[in-house]
């Protein structure tokens with residue numbers, strides 16, 4: 001963080017302001033100076049700073065008052081106070097009031113630089129901890145998109161082309177087609193790859209907490225806001241923000257999001273501070289957003305802002321060429337993970353896999369292979385290992401009829417079979433089908449099951 005931080009120096013002594021300016025900007029930071037407490041405070045209220053250097057003894061509004069104002073506004077603010085050599089008591093008081101550290105006068109530029117570096121390191125750690133605690137999924141390892149169908153090759157080309165740019169990308173596709181995988185791949189191949197990839201699950205966002213979740217809030221800004229909170233935009237700073245299931249956000253939220261995307265600035269709830277939002281935005285949807293726009297449930301202007309580069313992921317049954325290579329990869333993966341040594345998928349079993357319609361797409365295929373790896377007692381996965389999962393109906397004599405059946409019937413029957421297999425336990429059936437419970441419940445309703 002040090003080297004690109006935003007630093008505010010508040011001191012009435014011109015020589016100190018100048019030397020701070022010099023030392024910090026030489027290291028690549030941005031430095032703003034203020035010659036008295038009031039000016040400093042005004043700057044602070046307008047902009048977000050990573051670090052504040054504050055002289056305690058100033059004419060007019062004193063340093064301690066400025067410190068209290070700052071900490072009242074943003075308890076996470078990192079303030080280093082400058083104290084006169086004879087006023088150790090005030091240094092102690094400042095620390096009690098939330099200052100991070102103090103430098104007694106006179107000081108060398110080097111000692112100041114060291115303290116600043118340590119303070120910013122601490123802030124970075126705090127942010128990283130929050131990222132971990134929030135269980136923001138980390139960018140783990142290279143993200144390989146498997147597939148050799150024409151459509152997946154096109155997707156891959158697009159991913160490589162768009163990754164190094166900062167363009168907003170809208171990924172569309174049915175459940176389990178690999179939208180999140182593609183989003184992570186774009187992040188991974190971009191210049192932001194060492195920065196966070198932060199997921200916003202729009203489906204589970206509570207309307208009235210949306211702003212605080214995204215923009216953060218300061219302590220006490222509303223009932224329940226007992227601590228200052230970093231918003232997802234801050235957590236994703238310099239990285240990528242992934243809006244999953246963007247089709248689920250309300251009109252009200254759409255307007256707010258549009259504003260941020262246009263202005264690239266956010267305001268924490270309960271504070272006037274404006275924070276620059278340096279994030280790359282990727283959104284995903286399993287809904288037809290264009291249709292939603294026509295129906296008036298999704299704002300057209302937001303749709304165009306998001307779909308600067310649209311990437312559509314076709315359902316797996318429309319790219320059956322990908323099935324064998326995906327299946328083989330999942331076989332390797334689950335051999336490793338489950339400590340098994342299954343050598344192959346038999347020809348017949350593979351045929352069943354290729355002919356099956358995969359309503360749950362790649363995720364369902366992945367689950368099927370995992371199950372096969374676990375269940376098979378031989379070195380090869382046979383149709384019977386998949387039969388348990390309800391697949392091998394598609395082989396041999398029945399495969400022709402399968403193809404002429406409507407997708408509706410196939411999905412309905414498959415759901416019924418899966419439910420039976422798991423004794424009507426929705427959670428487990430949903431997992432096997434590669435959808436979440438909510439989706440499965442909706443489908444049960446749609447098909448009049450249960």
Ligand SMILES: Nc1ncnc2c1ncn2[C@@H]1O[C@H](COP(=O)(O)OP(=O)(O)OP(=O)(O)O)[C@@H](O)[C@H]1O
Pocket residue numbers: 144145146147173174175176177178179180181182286326362363366434435
């Ligand atoms: N082309 C692919 N190559 C390798 N793995 C894939 C591919 N597509 C999907 N997967 C795997 O399938 C699973 C589901 O993918 P992902 O979570 O990206 O789907 P999604 O479209 O976001 O689904 P949902 O709409 O349900 O959230 C993941 O484990 C992912 O790694």
Ligand SMILES: [Mg+2]
Pocket residue numbers: 179180244
């Ligand atoms: Mg997803």
